[in-house]
Amino acid sequence: MDIKKFVDRRKALKLSQMKLCKGICTQATLSKFERNGRVPSLSILNRLCARMGITVDELNEDPASSIAAIRKRLNIIERDLMMEKYLKVQAALKEIDEAQITGIPLRMQFFYLRGMLNAVTNKKPDEVLFDFSQILDELDEKHQTIFTQLAYVGSGITYTRINQPARADFFFKKAHDFIRASLKETLVNEEYADYLRLLTLIFYTANYYANKGNLNLSDQLIDSGVALCSQNHVTYYLPRLKFLAAENAVQEKADRSDIQRLLSEALAFARLNHNQVIELRVAALKKGYVSRV
Template identity: 85%
Template sequence: MDIKKFVDRRKALKLSQMKLCKGICTQATLSKFERNGRVPSLSILNKLCSRMGMTVDELNQDPSSSVTVIRRRLNAIEKDLMMENYLQVQSALKKINEAHITAIPLRMQFFYLRGMLNAVTNKKPDEVLFDFSQILDELDEKHQTIFTQLAYIGSGITYTRINQPARADFFFKKAHEFINEALKTSSDDEEGHDNYLRLLTLIFYTANYYASKSNLSLSDKLLKSGVELCSQNHVTYYLPRLKFLAAQNAVHEKANEDDIRQLLDEALAFARLNHNQVIELRVAALKNGYVSNV
Protein backbone atom coordinates (compact mmCIF):
# COMPACT_ATOMS: atom_id res chain seq x y z
CA MET A 1 0.00 0.00 0.00
CA ASP A 2 1.41 3.37 -1.07
CA ILE A 3 0.96 5.43 2.11
CA LYS A 4 3.09 8.23 0.62
CA LYS A 5 0.41 8.76 -2.03
CA PHE A 6 -2.13 9.16 0.77
CA VAL A 7 0.02 11.67 2.68
CA ASP A 8 0.87 13.61 -0.49
CA ARG A 9 -2.82 13.94 -1.35
CA ARG A 10 -3.66 15.19 2.16
CA LYS A 11 -0.89 17.76 2.05
CA ALA A 12 -1.79 18.88 -1.47
CA LEU A 13 -5.31 19.56 -0.23
CA LYS A 14 -3.82 21.42 2.76
CA LEU A 15 -5.70 19.20 5.19
CA SER A 16 -4.32 18.72 8.68
CA GLN A 17 -4.56 15.29 10.22
CA MET A 18 -7.10 16.65 12.69
CA LYS A 19 -9.31 18.08 9.96
CA LEU A 20 -9.13 14.98 7.78
CA CYS A 21 -10.03 12.53 10.51
CA LYS A 22 -12.75 14.62 12.18
CA GLY A 23 -15.86 12.49 12.62
CA ILE A 24 -14.14 9.43 11.16
CA CYS A 25 -11.42 8.33 13.57
CA THR A 26 -8.97 9.65 16.14
CA GLN A 27 -5.93 11.63 15.10
CA ALA A 28 -3.80 8.92 16.72
CA THR A 29 -5.28 6.32 14.34
CA LEU A 30 -4.47 8.47 11.33
CA SER A 31 -0.98 9.27 12.61
CA LYS A 32 -0.18 5.58 13.15
CA PHE A 33 -1.24 4.90 9.58
CA GLU A 34 0.83 7.69 8.04
CA ARG A 35 3.92 7.26 10.23
CA ASN A 36 4.02 3.55 10.99
CA GLY A 37 1.97 1.96 8.24
CA ARG A 38 -0.62 0.62 10.68
CA VAL A 39 -3.63 0.29 8.41
CA PRO A 40 -6.96 1.14 10.10
CA SER A 41 -10.17 -0.77 9.45
CA LEU A 42 -11.34 -0.84 5.85
CA SER A 43 -14.42 1.27 6.65
CA ILE A 44 -12.26 4.00 8.22
CA LEU A 45 -9.75 3.96 5.38
CA ASN A 46 -12.57 4.16 2.82
CA LYS A 47 -14.01 7.23 4.54
CA LEU A 48 -10.63 8.96 4.80
CA CYS A 49 -9.89 8.36 1.13
CA SER A 50 -13.38 9.42 0.09
CA ARG A 51 -12.98 12.71 1.97
CA MET A 52 -9.92 13.41 -0.18
CA GLY A 53 -11.64 12.35 -3.40
CA MET A 54 -9.71 9.14 -3.90
CA THR A 55 -10.29 5.40 -3.47
CA VAL A 56 -8.45 2.80 -1.43
CA ASP A 57 -7.55 1.03 -4.68
CA GLU A 58 -5.44 4.02 -5.71
CA LEU A 59 -3.11 3.29 -2.79
CA ASN A 60 -2.17 -0.13 -4.11
CA GLN A 61 1.42 -0.20 -5.38
CA ASP A 62 1.64 -3.82 -6.45
CA PRO A 63 -0.07 -4.64 -9.78
CA SER A 64 -0.77 -8.13 -8.38
CA SER A 65 -3.06 -6.51 -5.81
CA SER A 66 -5.21 -4.69 -8.37
CA VAL A 67 -8.95 -5.23 -8.24
CA THR A 68 -9.02 -6.93 -11.65
CA VAL A 69 -6.26 -9.42 -10.81
CA ILE A 70 -7.68 -10.30 -7.41
CA ARG A 71 -11.20 -10.67 -8.79
CA ARG A 72 -9.93 -13.05 -11.46
CA ARG A 73 -8.07 -15.15 -8.89
CA LEU A 74 -10.98 -15.30 -6.47
CA ASN A 75 -13.41 -16.27 -9.25
CA ALA A 76 -11.11 -19.13 -10.27
CA ILE A 77 -10.97 -20.28 -6.65
CA GLU A 78 -14.75 -20.09 -6.38
CA LYS A 79 -15.12 -22.30 -9.44
CA ASP A 80 -12.76 -24.87 -7.90
CA LEU A 81 -14.79 -24.76 -4.68
CA MET A 82 -17.94 -25.55 -6.67
CA MET A 83 -16.10 -28.48 -8.24
CA GLU A 84 -14.99 -29.71 -4.79
CA ASN A 85 -11.31 -29.28 -5.66
CA TYR A 86 -10.57 -28.48 -2.04
CA LEU A 87 -6.80 -28.98 -2.15
CA GLN A 88 -6.51 -26.52 -5.04
CA VAL A 89 -8.73 -24.04 -3.22
CA GLN A 90 -6.63 -24.30 -0.07
CA SER A 91 -3.39 -23.83 -1.98
CA ALA A 92 -4.71 -20.86 -3.98
CA LEU A 93 -6.12 -19.06 -0.93
CA LYS A 94 -2.80 -19.32 0.87
CA LYS A 95 -1.16 -17.40 -1.99
CA ILE A 96 -3.48 -14.41 -1.58
CA ASN A 97 -2.45 -11.68 0.84
CA GLU A 98 -5.60 -10.64 2.66
CA ALA A 99 -4.12 -7.18 3.28
CA HIS A 100 -4.02 -6.55 -0.48
CA ILE A 101 -7.80 -6.96 -0.79
CA THR A 102 -9.35 -3.57 -0.17
CA ALA A 103 -12.53 -3.58 -2.27
CA ILE A 104 -15.42 -4.59 -0.02
CA PRO A 105 -17.09 -7.05 -2.47
CA LEU A 106 -13.78 -8.85 -2.95
CA ARG A 107 -13.14 -8.98 0.79
CA MET A 108 -16.56 -10.56 1.26
CA GLN A 109 -15.79 -13.07 -1.49
CA PHE A 110 -12.44 -13.92 0.12
CA PHE A 111 -13.92 -14.46 3.58
CA TYR A 112 -16.76 -16.51 2.10
CA LEU A 113 -14.35 -18.76 0.20
CA ARG A 114 -12.05 -19.33 3.15
CA GLY A 115 -14.93 -19.80 5.56
CA MET A 116 -16.77 -22.25 3.29
CA LEU A 117 -13.61 -24.24 2.60
CA ASN A 118 -13.05 -24.57 6.34
CA ALA A 119 -16.71 -25.46 6.88
CA VAL A 120 -16.80 -28.31 4.35
CA THR A 121 -13.38 -29.65 5.37
CA ASN A 122 -14.30 -29.82 9.05
CA LYS A 123 -11.95 -27.18 10.41
CA LYS A 124 -12.39 -25.71 13.90
CA PRO A 125 -15.78 -24.01 14.27
CA ASP A 126 -14.28 -20.79 15.63
CA GLU A 127 -12.11 -20.46 12.49
CA VAL A 128 -15.13 -20.94 10.26
CA LEU A 129 -17.44 -18.61 12.14
CA PHE A 130 -14.77 -15.91 12.43
CA ASP A 131 -14.56 -15.59 8.63
CA PHE A 132 -18.33 -15.46 8.28
CA SER A 133 -18.55 -12.87 11.06
CA GLN A 134 -16.34 -10.59 8.96
CA ILE A 135 -19.14 -10.54 6.41
CA LEU A 136 -22.10 -10.44 8.77
CA ASP A 137 -20.76 -8.00 11.37
CA GLU A 138 -18.54 -5.66 9.34
CA LEU A 139 -18.66 -5.85 5.57
CA ASP A 140 -22.39 -6.44 5.03
CA GLU A 141 -23.88 -5.13 8.25
CA LYS A 142 -27.29 -4.57 6.64
CA HIS A 143 -27.26 -8.12 5.24
CA GLN A 144 -28.16 -7.03 1.72
CA THR A 145 -25.74 -9.08 -0.40
CA ILE A 146 -25.69 -12.72 -1.40
CA PHE A 147 -22.51 -13.13 0.65
CA THR A 148 -24.60 -12.85 3.81
CA GLN A 149 -26.69 -15.78 2.56
CA LEU A 150 -23.56 -17.77 1.78
CA ALA A 151 -22.29 -17.00 5.29
CA TYR A 152 -25.61 -18.30 6.65
CA ILE A 153 -25.13 -21.54 4.71
CA GLY A 154 -21.57 -22.00 5.94
CA SER A 155 -22.68 -21.29 9.50
CA GLY A 156 -25.52 -23.80 9.14
CA ILE A 157 -23.11 -26.47 7.92
CA THR A 158 -20.85 -25.82 10.90
CA TYR A 159 -23.65 -25.91 13.48
CA THR A 160 -24.94 -29.14 11.92
CA ARG A 161 -21.50 -30.70 12.31
CA ILE A 162 -21.15 -29.72 15.97
CA ASN A 163 -24.67 -30.98 16.70
CA GLN A 164 -26.47 -27.71 17.35
CA PRO A 165 -29.60 -28.40 15.26
CA ALA A 166 -31.61 -25.36 16.36
CA ARG A 167 -28.92 -22.97 15.18
CA ALA A 168 -28.37 -24.92 11.96
CA ASP A 169 -32.09 -24.82 11.22
CA PHE A 170 -32.19 -21.07 11.89
CA PHE A 171 -29.58 -20.35 9.23
CA PHE A 172 -30.91 -22.78 6.62
CA LYS A 173 -34.43 -21.39 6.98
CA LYS A 174 -33.06 -17.91 6.27
CA ALA A 175 -31.24 -19.21 3.19
CA HIS A 176 -34.36 -21.03 2.00
CA GLU A 177 -36.42 -17.85 2.27
CA PHE A 178 -33.79 -15.99 0.23
CA ILE A 179 -33.75 -18.72 -2.43
CA ASN A 180 -37.52 -18.53 -2.85
CA GLU A 181 -37.35 -14.78 -3.36
CA ALA A 182 -34.31 -14.94 -5.64
CA LEU A 183 -35.96 -17.51 -7.92
CA LYS A 184 -38.79 -15.03 -8.52
CA THR A 185 -36.30 -12.49 -9.90
CA SER A 186 -36.59 -12.03 -13.63
CA SER A 187 -33.81 -13.62 -15.69
CA ASP A 188 -32.78 -10.25 -17.10
CA ASP A 189 -32.00 -8.84 -13.64
CA GLU A 190 -28.31 -7.93 -13.79
CA GLU A 191 -27.48 -8.66 -10.17
CA GLY A 192 -29.34 -11.98 -10.26
CA HIS A 193 -27.46 -12.97 -13.40
CA ASP A 194 -24.10 -12.14 -11.83
CA ASN A 195 -24.90 -14.26 -8.80
CA TYR A 196 -26.62 -17.29 -10.30
CA LEU A 197 -23.67 -19.59 -9.54
CA ARG A 198 -23.75 -18.47 -5.91
CA LEU A 199 -27.49 -19.03 -5.88
CA LEU A 200 -26.79 -22.59 -7.06
CA THR A 201 -24.44 -23.00 -4.10
CA LEU A 202 -27.24 -21.92 -1.76
CA ILE A 203 -29.68 -24.28 -3.46
CA PHE A 204 -27.37 -27.29 -3.31
CA TYR A 205 -26.38 -27.00 0.33
CA THR A 206 -29.93 -26.18 1.44
CA ALA A 207 -31.25 -29.18 -0.50
CA ASN A 208 -28.55 -31.33 1.05
CA TYR A 209 -29.48 -30.09 4.54
CA TYR A 210 -33.18 -30.87 4.12
CA ALA A 211 -32.33 -34.28 2.67
CA SER A 212 -30.31 -34.99 5.82
CA LYS A 213 -33.40 -34.02 7.85
CA SER A 214 -35.47 -36.51 5.80
CA ASN A 215 -37.51 -33.71 4.22
CA LEU A 216 -36.97 -35.24 0.80
CA SER A 217 -39.89 -33.50 -0.91
CA LEU A 218 -38.46 -30.06 -0.10
CA SER A 219 -34.97 -31.22 -1.06
CA ASP A 220 -36.26 -32.52 -4.41
CA LYS A 221 -38.08 -29.25 -5.07
CA LEU A 222 -34.88 -27.29 -4.49
CA LEU A 223 -32.89 -29.65 -6.70
CA LYS A 224 -35.40 -29.23 -9.52
CA SER A 225 -35.03 -25.44 -9.22
CA GLY A 226 -31.24 -25.85 -9.33
CA VAL A 227 -31.35 -27.93 -12.51
CA GLU A 228 -33.67 -25.38 -14.15
CA LEU A 229 -31.30 -22.57 -13.16
CA CYS A 230 -28.40 -24.46 -14.73
CA SER A 231 -30.41 -24.88 -17.91
CA GLN A 232 -31.41 -21.22 -18.06
CA ASN A 233 -27.80 -20.08 -17.71
CA HIS A 234 -26.20 -22.87 -19.78
CA VAL A 235 -23.91 -23.93 -16.95
CA THR A 236 -22.95 -27.48 -16.02
CA TYR A 237 -20.59 -26.98 -13.04
CA TYR A 238 -23.25 -27.87 -10.51
CA LEU A 239 -25.20 -30.50 -12.42
CA PRO A 240 -23.07 -33.46 -11.22
CA ARG A 241 -23.72 -32.59 -7.57
CA LEU A 242 -27.40 -31.77 -8.10
CA LYS A 243 -28.07 -34.96 -10.05
CA PHE A 244 -26.16 -37.12 -7.57
CA LEU A 245 -28.06 -35.73 -4.60
CA ALA A 246 -31.31 -36.28 -6.51
CA ALA A 247 -30.25 -39.91 -7.04
CA GLN A 248 -29.53 -40.32 -3.34
CA ASN A 249 -32.96 -38.91 -2.52
CA ALA A 250 -34.58 -41.25 -5.03
CA VAL A 251 -32.91 -44.26 -3.39
CA HIS A 252 -34.22 -43.20 0.03
CA GLU A 253 -37.68 -42.61 -1.45
CA LYS A 254 -37.58 -46.13 -3.01
CA ALA A 255 -38.26 -44.62 -6.41
CA ASN A 256 -38.53 -46.57 -9.64
CA GLU A 257 -35.28 -48.41 -10.39
CA ASP A 258 -35.07 -47.00 -13.91
CA ASP A 259 -35.42 -43.43 -12.59
CA ILE A 260 -32.63 -43.98 -10.11
CA ARG A 261 -30.32 -45.42 -12.75
CA GLN A 262 -31.09 -42.51 -15.09
CA LEU A 263 -30.20 -39.98 -12.39
CA LEU A 264 -26.94 -41.81 -11.66
CA ASP A 265 -26.09 -42.00 -15.36
CA GLU A 266 -26.77 -38.27 -15.74
CA ALA A 267 -24.66 -37.46 -12.67
CA LEU A 268 -21.81 -39.53 -14.09
CA ALA A 269 -22.07 -37.97 -17.55
CA PHE A 270 -21.96 -34.42 -16.17
CA ALA A 271 -19.17 -35.38 -13.77
CA ARG A 272 -17.04 -36.59 -16.67
CA LEU A 273 -17.89 -33.50 -18.70
CA ASN A 274 -16.70 -31.27 -15.86
CA HIS A 275 -13.80 -33.50 -14.76
CA ASN A 276 -15.40 -33.92 -11.35
CA GLN A 277 -13.69 -37.06 -10.10
CA VAL A 278 -15.28 -36.75 -6.66
CA ILE A 279 -18.78 -37.28 -8.07
CA GLU A 280 -17.52 -40.05 -10.37
CA LEU A 281 -16.33 -41.98 -7.32
CA ARG A 282 -19.55 -41.31 -5.42
CA VAL A 283 -21.66 -42.49 -8.35
CA ALA A 284 -19.65 -45.70 -8.58
CA ALA A 285 -20.02 -46.33 -4.84
CA LEU A 286 -23.76 -45.64 -4.86
CA LYS A 287 -24.29 -47.82 -7.92
CA ASN A 288 -22.48 -50.71 -6.27
CA GLY A 289 -24.38 -50.30 -3.03
CA TYR A 290 -27.70 -49.89 -4.79
CA VAL A 291 -27.24 -52.92 -7.06
CA SER A 292 -26.29 -55.10 -4.10
CA ASN A 293 -29.52 -54.14 -2.31
CA VAL A 294 -32.01 -54.68 -5.15
Protein backbone atom coordinates in the same frame (compact mmCIF):
# COMPACT_ATOMS: atom_id res chain seq x y z
CA MET B 1 0.41 0.20 0.93
CA ASP B 2 1.72 3.54 -0.42
CA ILE B 3 0.94 5.92 2.45
CA LYS B 4 2.95 8.69 0.75
CA LYS B 5 0.44 8.66 -2.10
CA PHE B 6 -2.34 9.16 0.46
CA VAL B 7 -0.55 12.07 2.14
CA ASP B 8 0.41 13.68 -1.17
CA ARG B 9 -3.20 13.50 -2.32
CA ARG B 10 -4.43 15.13 0.90
CA LYS B 11 -1.90 17.94 0.61
CA ALA B 12 -2.63 18.47 -3.08
CA LEU B 13 -6.27 19.01 -2.16
CA LYS B 14 -5.14 21.38 0.61
CA LEU B 15 -6.98 19.33 3.22
CA SER B 16 -5.81 19.43 6.81
CA GLN B 17 -5.91 16.21 8.81
CA MET B 18 -8.71 17.67 10.90
CA LYS B 19 -10.82 18.54 7.85
CA LEU B 20 -10.27 15.20 6.12
CA CYS B 21 -11.19 13.08 9.13
CA LYS B 22 -14.16 15.15 10.30
CA GLY B 23 -17.17 12.85 10.78
CA ILE B 24 -15.12 9.76 9.90
CA CYS B 25 -12.50 9.22 12.59
CA THR B 26 -10.35 11.06 15.11
CA GLN B 27 -7.37 13.12 14.01
CA ALA B 28 -5.20 10.84 16.13
CA THR B 29 -6.28 7.84 14.06
CA LEU B 30 -5.42 9.63 10.82
CA SER B 31 -2.12 10.87 12.22
CA LYS B 32 -1.08 7.36 13.29
CA PHE B 33 -1.83 6.13 9.79
CA GLU B 34 0.15 8.86 8.04
CA ARG B 35 3.09 8.92 10.46
CA ASN B 36 3.42 5.33 11.65
CA GLY B 37 1.62 3.30 9.00
CA ARG B 38 -1.00 2.07 11.46
CA VAL B 39 -3.85 1.24 9.08
CA PRO B 40 -7.32 2.02 10.46
CA SER B 41 -10.32 -0.20 9.83
CA LEU B 42 -11.19 -0.74 6.18
CA SER B 43 -14.48 1.10 6.52
CA ILE B 44 -12.65 4.18 7.83
CA LEU B 45 -9.91 4.00 5.21
CA ASN B 46 -12.47 3.58 2.43
CA ARG B 47 -14.34 6.69 3.59
CA LEU B 48 -11.16 8.76 3.89
CA CYS B 49 -10.08 7.76 0.39
CA ALA B 50 -13.55 8.38 -1.03
CA ARG B 51 -13.50 11.91 0.40
CA MET B 52 -10.32 12.54 -1.60
CA GLY B 53 -11.66 10.90 -4.76
CA ILE B 54 -9.40 7.85 -4.70
CA THR B 55 -9.78 4.20 -3.74
CA VAL B 56 -7.89 2.07 -1.25
CA ASP B 57 -6.65 -0.09 -4.10
CA GLU B 58 -4.85 2.90 -5.61
CA LEU B 59 -2.67 2.99 -2.50
CA ASN B 60 -1.37 -0.50 -3.16
CA GLU B 61 2.20 -0.40 -4.43
CA ASP B 62 2.27 -3.97 -5.81
CA PRO B 63 0.69 -4.29 -9.29
CA ALA B 64 0.23 -8.03 -8.69
CA SER B 65 -2.06 -7.16 -5.81
CA SER B 66 -4.37 -4.94 -7.84
CA ILE B 67 -8.09 -5.34 -7.45
CA ALA B 68 -8.41 -6.93 -10.90
CA ALA B 69 -5.67 -9.49 -10.26
CA ILE B 70 -7.01 -10.47 -6.85
CA ARG B 71 -10.58 -10.69 -8.16
CA LYS B 72 -9.43 -13.02 -10.93
CA ARG B 73 -7.58 -15.27 -8.48
CA LEU B 74 -10.52 -15.44 -6.08
CA ASN B 75 -12.97 -16.19 -8.90
CA ILE B 76 -10.82 -19.12 -10.04
CA ILE B 77 -10.70 -20.41 -6.46
CA GLU B 78 -14.47 -20.04 -6.17
CA ARG B 79 -14.99 -22.05 -9.36
CA ASP B 80 -12.70 -24.80 -8.07
CA LEU B 81 -14.59 -24.84 -4.77
CA MET B 82 -17.84 -25.38 -6.66
CA MET B 83 -16.22 -28.35 -8.41
CA GLU B 84 -15.02 -29.79 -5.08
CA LYS B 85 -11.32 -29.43 -5.86
CA TYR B 86 -10.58 -28.87 -2.21
CA LEU B 87 -6.84 -29.52 -2.19
CA LYS B 88 -6.38 -27.07 -5.06
CA VAL B 89 -8.51 -24.48 -3.27
CA GLN B 90 -6.57 -24.93 -0.04
CA ALA B 91 -3.23 -24.44 -1.80
CA ALA B 92 -4.45 -21.38 -3.70
CA LEU B 93 -5.84 -19.68 -0.60
CA LYS B 94 -2.56 -20.17 1.24
CA GLU B 95 -0.78 -18.23 -1.51
CA ILE B 96 -2.93 -15.15 -0.97
CA ASP B 97 -1.83 -12.54 1.54
CA GLU B 98 -5.00 -11.52 3.35
CA ALA B 99 -3.48 -8.12 4.16
CA GLN B 100 -3.27 -7.28 0.46
CA ILE B 101 -7.02 -7.59 0.02
CA THR B 102 -8.36 -4.15 0.82
CA GLY B 103 -11.67 -3.86 -1.03
CA ILE B 104 -14.65 -4.89 1.09
CA PRO B 105 -16.35 -7.10 -1.57
CA LEU B 106 -13.10 -8.98 -2.19
CA ARG B 107 -12.48 -9.42 1.53
CA MET B 108 -15.96 -10.86 1.90
CA GLN B 109 -15.28 -13.24 -0.98
CA PHE B 110 -11.97 -14.31 0.58
CA PHE B 111 -13.46 -14.99 4.01
CA TYR B 112 -16.39 -16.83 2.43
CA LEU B 113 -14.07 -19.08 0.41
CA ARG B 114 -11.79 -19.89 3.34
CA GLY B 115 -14.70 -20.36 5.71
CA MET B 116 -16.64 -22.61 3.33
CA LEU B 117 -13.57 -24.69 2.52
CA ASN B 118 -12.99 -25.22 6.24
CA ALA B 119 -16.67 -26.01 6.77
CA VAL B 120 -16.88 -28.71 4.09
CA THR B 121 -13.53 -30.22 5.02
CA ASN B 122 -14.44 -30.53 8.71
CA LYS B 123 -11.98 -28.05 10.18
CA LYS B 124 -12.34 -26.79 13.74
CA PRO B 125 -15.66 -24.98 14.24
CA ASP B 126 -14.01 -21.89 15.72
CA GLU B 127 -11.85 -21.51 12.59
CA VAL B 128 -14.91 -21.76 10.35
CA LEU B 129 -17.10 -19.42 12.38
CA PHE B 130 -14.29 -16.86 12.74
CA ASP B 131 -14.13 -16.37 8.97
CA PHE B 132 -17.89 -16.08 8.68
CA SER B 133 -17.98 -13.62 11.58
CA GLN B 134 -15.71 -11.33 9.57
CA ILE B 135 -18.54 -11.05 7.06
CA LEU B 136 -21.48 -10.99 9.45
CA ASP B 137 -20.03 -8.71 12.13
CA GLU B 138 -17.54 -6.52 10.26
CA LEU B 139 -17.88 -6.35 6.47
CA ASP B 140 -21.62 -6.75 5.95
CA GLU B 141 -23.07 -5.58 9.23
CA LYS B 142 -26.48 -4.88 7.68
CA HIS B 143 -26.53 -8.36 6.11
CA GLN B 144 -27.42 -7.07 2.65
CA THR B 145 -25.09 -9.07 0.39
CA ILE B 146 -25.15 -12.65 -0.81
CA PHE B 147 -21.97 -13.27 1.17
CA THR B 148 -24.03 -13.05 4.34
CA GLN B 149 -26.28 -15.81 2.97
CA LEU B 150 -23.24 -17.92 2.10
CA ALA B 151 -21.93 -17.35 5.62
CA TYR B 152 -25.31 -18.52 6.96
CA VAL B 153 -25.06 -21.74 4.96
CA GLY B 154 -21.47 -22.36 5.99
CA SER B 155 -22.46 -21.79 9.62
CA GLY B 156 -25.39 -24.17 9.19
CA ILE B 157 -23.07 -26.85 7.81
CA THR B 158 -20.79 -26.42 10.80
CA TYR B 159 -23.58 -26.53 13.39
CA THR B 160 -24.99 -29.64 11.71
CA ARG B 161 -21.61 -31.35 12.02
CA ILE B 162 -21.23 -30.53 15.72
CA ASN B 163 -24.80 -31.69 16.40
CA GLN B 164 -26.48 -28.38 17.17
CA PRO B 165 -29.64 -28.86 15.05
CA ALA B 166 -31.53 -25.80 16.31
CA ARG B 167 -28.75 -23.45 15.22
CA ALA B 168 -28.29 -25.29 11.93
CA ASP B 169 -32.01 -25.02 11.21
CA PHE B 170 -31.95 -21.32 12.06
CA PHE B 171 -29.30 -20.57 9.46
CA PHE B 172 -30.67 -22.83 6.72
CA LYS B 173 -34.15 -21.35 7.13
CA LYS B 174 -32.66 -17.90 6.53
CA ALA B 175 -30.90 -19.21 3.43
CA HIS B 176 -34.09 -20.86 2.17
CA ASP B 177 -36.05 -17.63 2.56
CA PHE B 178 -33.37 -15.80 0.59
CA ILE B 179 -33.37 -18.46 -2.14
CA ARG B 180 -37.13 -18.17 -2.63
CA ALA B 181 -36.93 -14.38 -2.93
CA SER B 182 -33.94 -14.55 -5.28
CA LEU B 183 -35.55 -17.11 -7.57
CA LYS B 184 -38.46 -14.71 -8.06
CA GLU B 185 -35.94 -12.03 -9.00
CA THR B 186 -34.33 -14.24 -11.64
CA LEU B 187 -37.70 -14.55 -13.36
CA VAL B 188 -37.65 -10.84 -14.15
CA ASN B 189 -33.89 -10.30 -14.32
CA GLU B 190 -32.09 -12.66 -16.66
CA GLU B 191 -28.75 -11.04 -15.80
CA TYR B 192 -28.90 -11.93 -12.10
CA ALA B 193 -25.27 -11.33 -11.17
CA ASP B 194 -24.88 -13.85 -8.37
CA TYR B 195 -26.50 -16.92 -9.94
CA LEU B 196 -23.45 -19.13 -9.32
CA ARG B 197 -23.46 -18.23 -5.65
CA LEU B 198 -27.21 -18.71 -5.56
CA LEU B 199 -26.58 -22.22 -6.92
CA THR B 200 -24.19 -22.80 -4.03
CA LEU B 201 -26.93 -21.80 -1.59
CA ILE B 202 -29.45 -24.01 -3.36
CA PHE B 203 -27.24 -27.09 -3.37
CA TYR B 204 -26.21 -27.00 0.28
CA THR B 205 -29.73 -26.12 1.42
CA ALA B 206 -31.19 -28.95 -0.67
CA ASN B 207 -28.60 -31.30 0.79
CA TYR B 208 -29.42 -30.16 4.33
CA TYR B 209 -33.15 -30.81 3.93
CA ALA B 210 -32.49 -34.16 2.26
CA ASN B 211 -30.45 -35.24 5.27
CA LYS B 212 -33.28 -34.07 7.54
CA GLY B 213 -35.69 -36.29 5.62
CA ASN B 214 -37.60 -33.44 3.97
CA LEU B 215 -37.12 -34.92 0.50
CA ASN B 216 -39.98 -32.99 -1.05
CA LEU B 217 -38.42 -29.62 -0.21
CA SER B 218 -35.00 -30.91 -1.23
CA ASP B 219 -36.36 -32.01 -4.61
CA GLN B 220 -37.99 -28.62 -5.13
CA LEU B 221 -34.68 -26.89 -4.50
CA ILE B 222 -32.85 -29.28 -6.82
CA ASP B 223 -35.35 -28.59 -9.60
CA SER B 224 -34.85 -24.85 -9.08
CA GLY B 225 -31.09 -25.31 -9.24
CA VAL B 226 -31.26 -27.32 -12.47
CA ALA B 227 -33.56 -24.69 -14.00
CA LEU B 228 -31.13 -21.93 -12.96
CA CYS B 229 -28.24 -23.83 -14.57
CA SER B 230 -30.25 -24.14 -17.78
CA GLN B 231 -31.28 -20.48 -17.73
CA ASN B 232 -27.65 -19.33 -17.40
CA HIS B 233 -26.05 -22.06 -19.55
CA VAL B 234 -23.72 -23.31 -16.81
CA THR B 235 -22.89 -26.87 -15.80
CA TYR B 236 -20.65 -26.45 -12.73
CA TYR B 237 -23.36 -27.55 -10.31
CA LEU B 238 -25.25 -30.05 -12.45
CA PRO B 239 -23.15 -33.08 -11.40
CA ARG B 240 -23.82 -32.40 -7.71
CA LEU B 241 -27.48 -31.51 -8.18
CA LYS B 242 -28.18 -34.58 -10.31
CA PHE B 243 -26.37 -36.86 -7.89
CA LEU B 244 -28.29 -35.43 -4.93
CA ALA B 245 -31.50 -35.98 -6.91
CA ALA B 246 -30.47 -39.61 -7.45
CA GLU B 247 -29.80 -40.08 -3.74
CA ASN B 248 -33.22 -38.62 -2.95
CA ALA B 249 -34.84 -40.89 -5.54
CA VAL B 250 -33.28 -43.94 -3.89
CA GLN B 251 -34.67 -42.83 -0.51
CA GLU B 252 -38.08 -42.23 -2.09
CA LYS B 253 -38.02 -45.70 -3.68
CA ALA B 254 -38.56 -44.19 -7.12
CA ASP B 255 -38.70 -46.30 -10.27
CA ARG B 256 -35.45 -48.02 -11.07
CA SER B 257 -35.41 -46.37 -14.50
CA ASP B 258 -35.64 -42.89 -12.95
CA ILE B 259 -32.76 -43.61 -10.59
CA GLN B 260 -30.62 -44.98 -13.39
CA ARG B 261 -31.40 -41.91 -15.52
CA LEU B 262 -30.38 -39.53 -12.75
CA LEU B 263 -27.16 -41.44 -12.09
CA SER B 264 -26.34 -41.45 -15.80
CA GLU B 265 -26.95 -37.70 -16.00
CA ALA B 266 -24.84 -37.08 -12.90
CA LEU B 267 -22.02 -39.15 -14.40
CA ALA B 268 -22.23 -37.41 -17.78
CA PHE B 269 -22.08 -33.94 -16.24
CA ALA B 270 -19.31 -35.03 -13.86
CA ARG B 271 -17.18 -36.12 -16.81
CA LEU B 272 -17.98 -32.92 -18.68
CA ASN B 273 -16.80 -30.85 -15.71
CA HIS B 274 -13.93 -33.17 -14.73
CA ASN B 275 -15.54 -33.72 -11.34
CA GLN B 276 -13.90 -36.95 -10.22
CA VAL B 277 -15.52 -36.74 -6.78
CA ILE B 278 -18.99 -37.16 -8.26
CA GLU B 279 -17.76 -39.89 -10.62
CA LEU B 280 -16.64 -41.90 -7.58
CA ARG B 281 -19.88 -41.22 -5.72
CA VAL B 282 -21.95 -42.34 -8.70
CA ALA B 283 -19.99 -45.59 -8.91
CA ALA B 284 -20.43 -46.21 -5.18
CA LEU B 285 -24.16 -45.46 -5.24
CA LYS B 286 -24.69 -47.65 -8.28
CA LYS B 287 -22.93 -50.53 -6.57
CA GLY B 288 -24.84 -50.08 -3.31
CA TYR B 289 -28.18 -49.64 -5.05
CA VAL B 290 -27.77 -52.72 -7.25
CA SER B 291 -26.90 -54.81 -4.21
CA ARG B 292 -30.17 -53.77 -2.53
CA VAL B 293 -32.54 -54.50 -5.42
